[in-house]
Amino acid sequence: MDSSFSARGEVLRSIRLALGQRMEAERVAAQYDALPRDYKRAGTLSQEDKLQLFLRRLEEYGAGVKFVARDAIREEIGGKLAARGCRRLVIPRDLPAAWLPLGFEFIPNGGEGELSPPLGAAEMDGMDGALTGCTVAVAETGSIVLQSGPRQGSRALTLVPDYHLCVVFAGQVVETVPESFAVLDSTSDLPTTFFSGPSATADIEMTRIKGVHGPRFLDVLVVD
Amino acid sequence: MKPAVSSHWSDRDFPEAARELLEDSQTRSNVRHATDVIQAKRDAVTGELPDWQQLRDAGEAIRAHSLAHLDFYLEQFEQACTRAGGQVHWARDAAEANQIILGLIQRHSVTEVLKIKTMTSEEVGLNPYLETHGIRAHETDLAELIIQLGKDKPSHFVVPALHKNRMQVREIFQREMHLPELGERPEDLASAARSYLREKFFRLKVAVSGANFLIAENGAVCIVESEGNGRMCLTLPDVLISLVGIEKVLPRFRDLEVFLQTLPRSATGERMNPYNSIWTGVRPGDGPKEFHVVLLDNRRSPILGDAESRQTLQCIRCAACLNACPVYHQTGGHAYESVYAGPIGAILTPQLHSLEEGRSLPYASSLCGACYEVCPVKINIPEVLIHLRGKIVEEDQKTLRGQLGIWNLGMATAAMLLASGARLSMAQRMGQIAQKIFVNRDGMIERLPFPLSGWTQTRDMKSLPKQSFRQWWSERAAPSEASVGNPDRAGHAAGRGGPDGQ
Ligand code: SF4
Numbered sequence: 162m163d164s165s166f167s168a169r170g171e172v173l174r175s176i177r178l179a180l181g182q183r184m185e186a187e188r189v190a191a192q193y194d195a196l197p198r199d200y201k202r203a204g205t206l207s208q209e210d211k212l213q214l215f216l217r218r219l220e221e222y223g224a225g226v227k228f229v230a231r232d233a234i235r236e237e238i239g240g241k242l243a244a245r246g247c248r249r250l251v252i253p254r255d256l257p258a259a260w261l262p263l264g265f266e267f268i269p270n271g272g273e274g275e276l277s278p279p280l281g282a283a284e285m286d287g288m289d290g291a292l293t294g295c296t297v298a299v300a301e302t303g304s305i306v307l308q309s310g311p312r313q314g315s316r317a318l319t320l321v322p323d324y325h326l327c328v329v330f331a332g333q334v335v336e337t338v339p340e341s342f343a344v345l346d347s348t349s350d351l352p353t354t355f356f357s358g359p360s361a362t363a364d365i366e367m368t369r370i371k372g373v374h375g376p377r378f379l380d381v382l383v384v385d
Numbered sequence: 386m387k388p389a390v391s392s393h394w395s396d397r398d399f400p401e402a403a404r405e406l407l408e409d410s411q412t413r414s415n416v417r418h419a420t421d422v423i424q425a426k427r428d429a430v431t432g433e434l435p436d437w438q439q440l441r442d443a444g445e446a447i448r449a450h451s452l453a454h455l456d457f458y459l460e461q462f463e464q465a466c467t468r469a470g471g472q473v474h475w476a477r478d479a480a481e482a483n484q485i486i487l488g489l490i491q492r493h494s495v496t497e498v499l500k501i502k503t504m505t506s507e508e509v510g511l512n513p514y515l516e517t518h519g520i521r522a523h524e525t526d527l528a529e530l531i532i533q534l535g536k537d538k539p540s541h542f543v544v545p546a547l548h549k550n551r552m553q554v555r556e557i558f559q560r561e562m563h564l565p566e567l568g569e570r571p572e573d574l575a576s577a578a579r580s581y582l583r584e585k586f587f588r589l590k591v592a593v594s595g596a597n598f599l600i601a602e603n604g605a606v607c608i609v610e611s612e613g614n615g616r617m618c619l620t621l622p623d624v625l626i627s628l629v630g631i632e633k634v635l636p637r638f639r640d641l642e643v644f645l646q647t648l649p650r651s652a653t654g655e656r657m658n659p660y661n662s663i664w665t666g667v668r669p670g671d672g673p674k675e676f677h678v679v680l681l682d683n684r685r686s687p688i689l690g691d692a693e694s695r696q697t698l699q700c701i702r703c704a705a706c707l708n709a710c711p712v713y714h715q716t717g718g719h720a721y722e723s724v725y726a727g728p729i730g731a732i733l734t735p736q737l738h739s740l741e742e743g744r745s746l747p748y749a750s751s752l753c754g755a756c757y758e759v760c761p762v763k764i765n766i767p768e769v770l771i772h773l774r775g776k777i778v779e780e781d782q783k784t785l786r787g788q789l790g791i792w793n794l795g796m797a798t799a800a801m802l803l804a805s806g807a808r809l810s811m812a813q814r815m816g817q818i819a820q821k822i823f824v825n826r827d828g829m830i831e832r833l834p835f836p837l838s839g840w841t842q843t844r845d846m847k848s849l850p851k852q853s854f855r856q857w858w859s860e861r862a863a864p865s866e867a868s869v870g871n872p873d874r875a876g877h878a879a880g881r882g883g884p885d886g887q
Pocket of ligand 1: 699701702703704706707759760761
């Protein structure tokens, strides 16, 4: 586009004019590396305290949290789904079959090499919920991060259905936000979603109200 | 003349607009309640981090570094975003940004689009522009929806409808969504918004957003939100257009580890807001098939050239300075008559208009410094305010109107009077006589005639005392040797017998 090309040139020229002397890339990089980063970049809590903090934070946001043993995942998932009255759930295509309890309908969606087209938003809206894993979780802020990686599926999957059941392995929980970025950094090109509790708003009189457009109900199983 | 598109809404100045708002007690109490609540939460969650100051230092350093090499990082962003399947457009000003966005929308032959809250689109006046071209933009953020349906203007850039309470919101929703039975609990109101918008999320094919951050190294865009309306717009439509100020770029993905701590804690007083989305370009089978970024200059680049006010562009729009500001606390956001309210608005708005508009805004501050103290990227707002006041005065003095202006005349008169004791006491005697009709029962002056009204418009003034210090000093009995040699006793004597007001 012609005019946009000249706009580009003009904006960059105007910036350079304002900034004056330019630096070559290596020196910019060296300057960047020397920026002060004296904030906390590693956690200090024991594994036990870290998991307790994670649980507390999620509960503060109004999520249901439970610690479960590795060999009880399937049973615990069944328990949660029954308690929430869910029957039909959408899942990422690569979710381990061993997680899936009998008596529920699981509809795989998204992921590589699928044969059927992904569900449309309206179809997804007809589901009772979604069941996924995650990439990493942050105890200090009660956040869980999805990266469209293994066991996580596409972004719509954990957005449209009104209920999300998320399985987090204890080893995936870090204490601080910077530690989570250390994990995410190598796959930073993937769509990345941090969620901290169910969707909420404080737009009316600054009261945090659960549930606007994202899933209004969230349960987290932390697997030891 | 005012340009057709402006982030500054009217020709009224701050004191005029503020006077009107100060009389609206409902709005004032809504604003006070909301800012008190956010501020208390913000203080709690920033106070609990032992490394809060180190995070501020890092945030400041990263933002300042990005601005110092803005051309470099923007080009890097453009390359990476394009490689990931995105399309980057550049807009010199508001009109150009609007044209680009309209063109992209028209290519898809739609007449309705989704919007995620973006102050940048308010700045360029996108919605009214699209409206005149037959395109309706649906705001999806709850607060923006309240503003849009209520035909109102945002007053705060994190909680744009904070000047409205639940009863007022209910009235708007009842009327505009045709829900006469709607309840007044915040839950009822949120759920009304959910059903009103859900159908639109599923049906509309084009969404327009802003962005909180751009990442130069991988071309990623980051949006921070609460409700999930952002995720809906970023995920479901086929086409996504993000309008972003050129200053929003960060060098690397990992820089977010600083800002995703400082922004939510400063903005809403949460350890983390419910949702953050970060994406690069287009990903087959997941999200929009077409992604555009419109980079907006709109007079940002010249600000980079002023060493003292460049820091204005470090802003990450957390609005903590609004909540902390005693002036904002009293007047709310509308008094600033500008998209960007509060202390940051007071320095940003006039600069975005090359000091041609919003000239009264740098005076809308008592320079108490609360804004600087809370700022997560350490923008020294009082310093920039004073700098801009200086620039405005300097410019004024170059014009005849400025030279005859009240400030200039006042300062010249003061210089003349203060230079001579005799002239000063004569002026004081004249003042003591002349003021009689303006002094109220409490001994205060609330309103003076023009041209002195400029001073009393925003403050009450103590009347001149019956006796000035100089009069008292010359009329009092000569002090004894002892009290002269005893400053303590002399002080007491002055305290008892001195004229009031000294
Ligand atoms: S100036 Fe600082 S405190 Fe104010 S909105 Fe910007 S980042 Fe926040």
